[in-house]
Amino acid sequence: MLLGPSLAVSAILFSLGVVGVLLRRNAIVIFMCIELMLNAVNLTFVALSQQLGLDGQVFVFFVMTIAAAEAAVGLAIVIAVYRHRDTVNLQNINLLRG
Amino acid sequence: MTLVVFWAFAAIAIGSAFLCITRRSPVASALWLVNTLFCLAALYVLLDAHFIAAAQVLVYAGAIMVLFLFVIMLLNLGHADPSDMKGPWGRVVAGVAGLVLVSELVVLRLAGPPGDLRLPPGTVAGTVAARGAVRAVAQPLFEGYLVPFEITSLLLLAAIVGAVVLAKRRL
């Protein structure tokens, strides 16, 4: 019964996350928007698990673990970049220029 | 009744998410994200995922977001910097992309899960009630998904080592 609305909320949250990624220049805020996207997906999994079995919740468990690991490593990278370029603004991080 | 509660928390979650992505200050964005995560936890409870809801609060809102805030404070990035948002063209692109994506997802959602896969309603709630919230998740985790579980522990080890190495000043 809650499946439809849940999926709708999840869709909106995911889109908001994408908009955030496209909108911001601060590396950390972009990271947070990615976390938002992951949570939206979690919501989808949980909503569907109500219909299809508990495997969905197990999956959410794994997603959370991975998100934690990813956040740790990603923030370490941000710190390393900040040490070199003194900024986390993506405009100034352009060493990949061709 | 459930529906009302659901929509209330959903509205707060969406609003918080929107505010998260639009605030200039990274600290403000982080805090609004925390709020969103809390509301999502509430939604999980309504969806009979009690354990997941607890894990969400403990791990996501409690650990990951704290880590974010640590790094923001560490690097002294709390100020609102005008150049943190993209210019007008960027906003247009972002807005259009978002709208397109939402419409695509709505189309996608219109097709629900296949009928023959659905369980009778109330099965999950029954399982949770029968075995307890934790056990309901733990049993499939340690029985069917044991191998991914062990691999995940390795992954966490790699992440720890990687984070330490990357953030060190001198190796």
Add this chain to the structure above:
Amino acid sequence: MSTLAGGAADWIWLAILLPFAGFLVNGALAFLRPQSRRLVSVVGVGSVAAAFAVGVAVFLAVLGAHPVEPYVRTLWSWIPVGDLRVDAALQVDQLSVVMLLVVTGVSSLIHVFSVGYMHDDPGYARYFAYLNLFVAFMLVLVLGASYPVMFIGWEGVGLCSYLLIGFWFEEKEKADAGLKAFLVNRIGDFGFLVAMFLIFSHLGSLDFRDVFARAPQALATGGGTVTAIALFLFMGCVGKSAQIPLYVWLPDAMAGPTPVSALIHAATMVTAGVYLVARSNILFAMSPVASAVVAGVGALTALFAATIGLKQWDIKKVLAYSTVSQLGYMFIGVGAGAYAAGIFHLVTHAFFKALLFLGAGSVIHVMHRAYHHTHGHADAQDMRNMGGLAAYMPWTSRVMWVATLAIAGIPPLAGFFSKDEILGAAFARGLAGERFYLLVWVVGLVGAFLTAFYMARLMLYTFHGPNRTGDAERAHLAEAPWVMTWPLVVLAALTVLGGALNLPHVETLHHWLEPLTARSAALQTTLEPAAGTEIALMTLAALIGAGGIWLATRVLKPEALQTPERAPRETGFAKLLLEKYRVDEIYSAVVVRPLIWFARTVLWRGVDAAVIDTAGVNGSAALARGFGWIGSRLQSGQVGTYVVFFVIGAIAVLAALLR
């Protein structure tokens, strides 16, 4: 069905292979051991003589078999593409056998003559190699069983003509003459090609057998298609056989060695056009308009060239314009529907024109030898330096008089019968209602008078009167070597006896060629003139010939001639004739120079430099650079931009998957 299969006719390809092998051997010798004259002579003369022997054998086979249909000897399949099927095939029939004998026979005599004439030339082996190659290609031309095979020969003889005219290519004039011949021929060849395309598209085949069988049914007699085909074929003839307006290459072709002029530009290559019309007689007979054009162009050329010949001083140029004129007569013949008459004149002309050229070659050879001894530099070919040579070169003088009488049309020599038959055919056609042919006949008669006149002039200035060569040179004037003189004697004998090929009322050649011309004859309306008219015409022709010679002896005074340095300048109409009506200058101004201007200014600067180089090559490079610049802008190094593209791409893929 003919009974030629299994006999000598199956070996017809040997006639082509033998001279071609001669070319290969002599060509190799030209590189390896150019000084081995004896071997080169044996191979060069022997291969063509052997081809003549093959020709005689095939001729005897045809004589015995009396075939009604041509016999096609297919060698291999050449072009099997879609609907087009062209085989490498040779055709043995009465007409091709006649041409085969003429080509190989006259070639053999000229090869023998060349042994003497080219004896001192360093390019001896190369000369014989080219000459052998020419014979091979000419035989491909006359023996081919389809238009494409004939065209191979057509182009091949054009190539050999270029190689041989420009034989002494170290002198720019001579090299240019070869190039001019090739280029002018090319214009005609274009017509030939267009005709082939038309034939294939309307008749579905290019083999002679098929084309001539289908043409009467598939095409409307007198209609536009067959007229177009015939006219385009004739365009090829105009180029190859030096008619107006494409004759200009032939006088320049005299830059080549004289035996080459004799063989290629008198006896064989230039007659290819006449052979083409005779071979395609059904097509021309079906189009009265085209036939009239052929006859008209032939008549005009005959007269025009004869007038130019009246005032030329170079002995070879006189003969060149004479050839152009006589070719005009052949076209009058085939244009008037008398295909056998045209071929008859082709054969007799081969005899006496080759004889005239070889005789002139002997004279030039002797003059050169004299000047060589005295280190003189006068022009050995200018008649004003000659005179009275009959005393020093009796045999040459006698045989050349035989040829002169023949070309003037004095009975009973061969030229009389052939020329008379042509003019008679034109007259008969005119009587039958096509008044145009009467005009052709009149023009032909005037041309005959002029022919007799200028040939007598040539003989008078060269062999009679006082000698103007110079006292020192005179001591060295003597008869040419015997190797050069006996081919002349043979040709003289053929000239005397050749008339027997097609005597009036007996008409051996005409009956011989009948299986090939019968259908065309049925399409024409000719009135047989009354016996009295015929005799009157013959007498008239003989009188005109004799009259021309007589007038020349009366009017021309060899005693009054001066050598070129001391000769007075020509004025008035004589000057115009000497300068050949300035046709080459007109062509240069009207055609050549505008073309060069166009090529240089429009095509080179305009199209090549501006369009292709600047816009095309440089432009596409600039375009590539532009695209590269745009691409490089994408590599901004801005992760934020990359993310945007990434997300947009993901959304697009999702949209595609949703379909």
